[in-house]
Amino acid sequence: MDQPEKHSAASSTRDAILDAAENIFVERGFSDTSMSKIAGAARVTKSLIHHHFGSKEQLWMEVKNRRFHEYFSLQKEQLAKADTGIESFRSCIINLFYVLKNNPEMVRLISWHLLDRAQTERHGDEKELTEMGLAKVLEGQQLGYVRKDMDPRFMLISFFCLVFHWFMAKHEYVKWVGISEDSTNLDDEYLNNMLKIFFQGVLPR
Amino acid sequence: MDQPEKHSAASSTRDAILDAAENIFVERGFSDTSMSKIAGAARVTKSLIHHHFGSKEQLWMEVKNRRFHEYFSLQKEQLAKADTGIESFRSCIINLFYVLKNNPEMVRLISWHLLDRAQTERHGDEKELTEMGLAKVLEGQQLGYVRKDMDPRFMLISFFCLVFHWFMAKHEYVKWVGISEDSTNLDDEYLNNMLKIFFQGVLPR
DNA sequence: AATAAGATTGACCGATCGACCAGTCAGCAG
DNA sequence: CTGCTGACTGGTCGATCGGTCAATCTTATT
Numbered sequence: 001m002d003q004p005e006k007h008s009a010a011s012s013t014r015d016a017i018l019d020a021a022e023n024i025f026v027e028r029g030f031s032d033t034s035m036s037k038i039a040g041a042a043r044v045t046k047s048l049i050h051h052h053f054g055s056k057e058q059l060w061m062e063v064k065n066r067r068f069h070e071y072f073s074l075q076k077e078q079l080a081k082a083d084t085g086i087e088s089f090r091s092c093i094i095n096l097f098y099v100l101k102n103n104p105e106m107v108r109l110i111s112w113h114l115l116d117r118a119q120t121e122r123h124g125d126e127k128e129l130t131e132m133g134l135a136k137v138l139e140g141q142q143l144g145y146v147r148k149d150m151d152p153r154f155m156l157i158s159f160f161c162l163v164f165h166w167f168m169a170k171h172e173y174v175k176w177v178g179i180s181e182d183s184t185n186l187d188d189e190y191l192n193n194m195l196k197i198f199f200q201g202v203l204p205r
Numbered sequence: 206m207d208q209p210e211k212h213s214a215a216s217s218t219r220d221a222i223l224d225a226a227e228n229i230f231v232e233r234g235f236s237d238t239s240m241s242k243i244a245g246a247a248r249v250t251k252s253l254i255h256h257h258f259g260s261k262e263q264l265w266m267e268v269k270n271r272r273f274h275e276y277f278s279l280q281k282e283q284l285a286k287a288d289t290g291i292e293s294f295r296s297c298i299i300n301l302f303y304v305l306k307n308n309p310e311m312v313r314l315i316s317w318h319l320l321d322r323a324q325t326e327r328h329g330d331e332k333e334l335t336e337m338g339l340a341k342v343l344e345g346q347q348l349g350y351v352r353k354d355m356d357p358r359f360m361l362i363s364f365f366c367l368v369f370h371w372f373m374a375k376h377e378y379v380k381w382v383g384i385s386e387d388s389t390n391l392d393d394e395y396l397n398n399m400l401k402i403f404f405q406g407v408l409p410r
Numbered sequence: 411a412a413t414a415a416g417a418t419t420g421a422c423c424g425a426t427c428g429a430c431c432a433g434t435c436a437g438c439a440g
Numbered sequence: 441c442t443g444c445t446g447a448c449t450g451g452t453c454g455a456t457c458g459g460t461c462a463a464t465c466t467t468a469t470t
Contacts, residue, residue, distance in 0.1 A: 013447080013448090027322070028236070028322075029234065029236060029320065030237075031233070031234060031236035031237035032235075032236035034426075034427065034428085035427080035428060035429085036426080036427080036428095044448080044449095045448070045449055045450075046428085046429085047429090047430085047431090047448070047449065047450080047451095048447075048448055048449075050428085050429065050430080051446085051447070051448070052447090055428080055429080056428065056429090108320065111316065111319070111320055112320065113377075114316065114373055114374050114377060115234065115313065115316050115317065115320075117232070117233075126381055127381060130381040130382055134382065144409065145408065145409070146407055146408070146409070147401075147405075147407060147408065147409040148409075149401075150398055150401055150402075150407065151394070151398050153382040153383070153384060154394065154395050154398035154399065155398065155402065155407060156382060157371070157375075157378045157382065157395065158367060158395075158398065158399050158402050160370070160374070160378065161366050161367050161369075161370035161371055161374075161399075162363060162366050162367065164366075164370055164374070165365070165366035165369055165370035165373075166362070166366055168319055168370075169319050169365070169366075169369070170362075172318075172319060173362045173365065176331055176332060176335040177335055177339065177358040177361060177362065178358070179358060189356070189359065190359050190362065190363075193355055193356050193359035193360065193363065194359065194363050194366075196352075196354075196355055196406075197355070197360065197363050197402070197403060197406065198402060198406060198407060199406045199407055199408050200352075200405075200406035200408055201401075201402065201403060201404045201405035201406035202351055202352060202355065202360060202403060202404055203350065203351070203352065203404050203405055204349065204350070204351070204352040204353075218417080218418090239456075239457065239458085240457080240458060240459085241456080241457080241458090249418080249419095250418070250419055250420075251458085251459085252418075252419065252420080252459090252460080252461090253417075253418055253419075255458085255459065255460080256416090256417075256418075257417090260458080260459080261458065261459090
């Protein structure tokens with residue numbers, strides 16, 4: 001009973017391959033990752049990977065789909081149970097920030113994905129999540145705590161820019177502007193300043 | 206006289222290789238680019254590339270250095286002759302936006318560079334440019350048109366996020382929020398909304 | 411004309427790439 | 441027991457990878 005039976009053994013092997021592949025893909029990207037490396041890391045043979053996933057491209061797709069689906073589901077779930085009002089609005093933003101802070105692999109995966117020229121039709125997860133986000137902004141506009149002379153879509157995109165790009169490029173920016181990267185509360189400092197800009201702007205009030 | 210002499214012929218060959226390499230590197234990244242492809246595109250032999258640049262890595266470095274140096278010099282030049290005042294401050298921002306809009310290769314090059322784990326010590330161009338930017342913000346704070354309760358460094362970074370990430374990811378975001386990508390003034394629409402946020406924030410005034 | 415230096419070439423190297431194949435083995439249904 | 445299916449392996453394929461080398465061509469200098 002403790003021993004996994006046939007099917008679960010197979011699916012756990014599949015997962016092991018997916019895990020190993022994700023680690024290496026995230027680190028080195030698609031092209032610089034070889035099936036041999038993945039096989040070695042997953043402790044299986046190359047042939048087995050082909051048996052389960054068909055090709056390197058399909059493996060890459062499955063790795064991305066798995067992680068993206070998990071991520072978008074989590075975000076949708078958290079956004080769904082969000083309350084109304086300016087404070088909740090603010091909390092949603094802070095929440096996304098910390099989710100990404102705790103999942104740097106996710107950030108790199110998105111980066112690789114953005115550079116991918118292959119225009120793959122993705123599932124509707126992100127579409128749904130985005131529409132929930134748009135609804136949240138619209139709600140804020142109707143309730144009066146979000147200014148109405150702005151396109152909610154661009155507002156959402158601007159917010160994504162402020163969050164994603166920080167985690168994508170902070171290791172470079174801290175060198176430019178002279179912040180020590182291992183400052184314990186570096187992310188929080190950025191978050192505070194970024195929130196000031198996002199909510200109130202850089203002009204004095 | 207019309208014919209380039211020996212040295213300029215060599216340097217023009219070098220440039221041809223750099224140009225070809227940049228095109229392919231920008232499109233496919235370092236790992237997915239082969240010396241053969243570059244050689245073919247530059248109409249030279251692989252051996253000649255090794256003769257001029259030594260290795261693929263060094264060629265990659267030179268490609269990045271050339272473009273980055275050109276970019277940062279241009280930005281420094283334009284920032285140096287910028288005037289004082291809120292309007293000039295605004296112009297600098299709009300200026301950077303359009304420079305990147307007109308240089309999508311630069312955006313991709315930065316993206317690949319950000320994913321690169323190789324921590325190469327880069328030249329001081331970007332450091333100088335950043336300090337000029339910081340000075341501009343400080344100036345605004347002293348003259349009173351930039352709020353003082355904010356760290357200029359994080360303000361600069363936030364601004365970079367709003368510009369760079371838009372060009373890195375807009376092809377994905379427009380799919381999410383349902384904007385047609387070939388809208389003639391898509392970039393301008395984003396710019397207007399982004400500027401509203403950056404200067405005044407999303408809260409009603 | 412002789413020479414040196416640099417630009418350029420084609421042939422070639424060992425290594426590694428993704429993929430494929432025939433075959434083994436275990437488990438399950440009949 | 442028989443037959444089938446799917447997990448899994450070792451070996452190998454042709455292609456391509458980055459890189460090297462000796463030889464040749466081009467040009468400037470002497």
